Amino acid sequence: MAKRPIFEEVTTAERPAARGGAIDAxxxxxxxxxxxxxxxxxxxxxxxxxxxxxxxxxxxxxxxxxxxxxxxxxxxxxxxxxxxxxxxxxxxxxxxxxxxxxxxxxxxxxxxxxxxxxxxxxxxxxxxxxxxxxxxxxxxxxxxxxxxxxxxxxxxxxxxxxxxxxxxxxxxxxxxxxxxxxxxxxxxxxxxxxxxxxxxxxxxxRPGGALMQARRLSEGRLVRAGSWLIGLTFFQVVLGALVAGIDAGRNYIDWPLMAGGFTPPGMWDLEPWWRNLFENDGTVQFFHRITGYILFAVIVGVWWVSRRSANRKTTLAFMGVMHMAIVQMVLGIVTVMHSSPWYLAILHQFGAVILLALAVRARHRAKYPLPQSVRA
Structure with missing residues (x-):
């Protein structure tokens, strides 16, 4: 029997199949x-x-x-x-x-x-x-x-x-x-x-292994920005609950002013002062409005930063947050100017649900970017 070349032996030898790790077990x-x-x-x-x-x-x-x-x-x-x-x-x-x-x-x-x-x-x-x-x-x-x-x-x-x-x-x-x-x-x-x-x-x-690989491409700056978006959105939701709890959305129905001024009258009338933050309808609605403006500005800023992302799907996720923020702000203004009827109030609340979910998705996309083609 003729002796087989060494390279043939090396290239044709059978190898044991690779075994998956614990994540795939x-x-x-x-x-x-x-x-x-x-x-x-x-x-x-x-x-x-x-x-x-x-x-x-x-x-x-x-x-x-x-x-x-x-x-x-x-x-x-x-x-x-x-x-x-x-x-x-x-x-x-x-x-x-x-x-x-x-x-x-x-x-x-x-x-x-x-x-x-x-x-x-x-x-x-x-x-x-x-x-x-x-x-x-x-x-x-x-x-x-x-x-x-x-x-x-x-x-x-x-x-x-x-x-x-x-x-x-x-x-x-x-x-x-x-x-x-x-x-x-x-x-x-x-x-x-x-x-x-x-x-x-x-x-x-997505499979656990795919998430681990995607995390290597995580964009830390956008992950941190996504955390801020989620935190501010949550804070705005809590303020909205305070507004709802005392029906503060039904008493000041002009916009962008409140009773003709930037701040509502009697904003700090209650004693001690901290009670105004929970029980004064004008004060509660004022801070809900101001936080809404701040949140919207932050969302626009984060979207602008996300445009530099190498992953188009991540940018689109933050763009979705911005579009929903526009809808939610307009809906909030309309709700207040109509003295918060129940159907608009519920729609505004549902908008908050969508906005939070989109912010969570955007942060997830930044931490675990979706795969995309080289051409993209």
Whole structure:
């Protein structure tokens, strides 16, 4: 037998197949399943924010005066049960000072709004539990994501506790509605949860290895700018909740001035001074307007900087934030000038949801740039 050339032996020798790392060790469909689960949670939280806004606008938030996380899932099933719930409501200040003489049928209307709001919260908790434990039981949990997904459930439970803390503020004294600062905490946490879900969804849309490779092309300057956008947007949402909590959007309907001046009259009349930041309708709306201008200027500035990015898809992501900011600002001005009717107020709130989601996406694109062709 003729001796084989050394180069032939080297080039034809069989090599063992390369083995994937820990990131690729999970089942192939695990990230896809997690993404679908997160998408359902995202849609439910958006619906929860909308229903919560309508519950407040209809004055329904104090119609259920007890917190029963389990037994409260069942509404009154008889005339006696309805009367018992109505009797509990007739004791609180909102009925005594605002709705005295309300008929049972009118009470049932606001009761169903609040019951639906709480029921949707239970559904969100159930969907989270089914998805989380389902991923664990089927061993489909994406590697390294157990803690993050567990945190969503913990925050959801905390949101329920804060919700009751908010409602309880309107059950005593002379309160006609819930405390505005507690409403701001409640809505703020909802947006935190929404932002986290959006970030996790974006991460689940790509393999773990692809994210690690993309991070090498991360644009630190735009990542930091994206963090500022998310933070300022969140702060503006909290200010918007304070505006909504005291109906501050209905009292100064001229723009760009307020009652004919740059600042509203009596801006610091309340004592001590810090109460004006929460209870003075003119002061709260003024700072909401000013923060809106600042946020818009920052968004335009960040978009201008993003134009230098080598990745066109990253630039387009920041451009999307800027376009939505224009829509949201115009919508806010129109809402105020029409004295904040419920349909415009809800639309403005939904605009905040879209703006935050787009800001999260832009930051994600900056940290994990999408692949693009050399020609692009």
């Amino acid at each position: 999970a089942r192939r469909g695990s990230r896809g399943a997690a993404r679908v689960w997160l998408a359902v949670l995202f849609a439910l939280v958006v619906a929860m924010i909308a229903v919560g806004g309508l519950t407040r606008l209809t004055g329904s938030g104090l119609s259920i005066t007890e917190w029963r996380p389990v037994t409260g899932a069942l509404p009154p099933m008889s005339a006696e049960a309805w009367q018992a719930e109505f009797d509990k409501y007739r004791v609180i200040p909102q009925y005594q000072l605002l709705n005295k003489g309300m008929e049972l049928s009118e009470f049932q209307f606001i009761y169903w709004w609040e019951w639906g709001h709480r029921q949707l919260g239970r559904i969100i908790g159930l969907v989270w539990a089914i998805g989380f434990f389902g991923l664990l039981v089927t061993r489909s949990m994406p590697v390294g994501w157990t803690g993050q997904f567990l945190a969503l459930g913990v925050l959801g439970g905390l949101q329920g506790v804060i919700g009751w803390w908010m409602v309880s503020s309107g059950l005593t004294g002379t309160m006609l509605s819930v405390a505005s600062y507690r409403l701001a905490v409640h809505l703020g946490l909802a947006f935190v949860i929404l932002g986290l879900i959006a970030w996790y969804m974006l991460s689940m849309s």
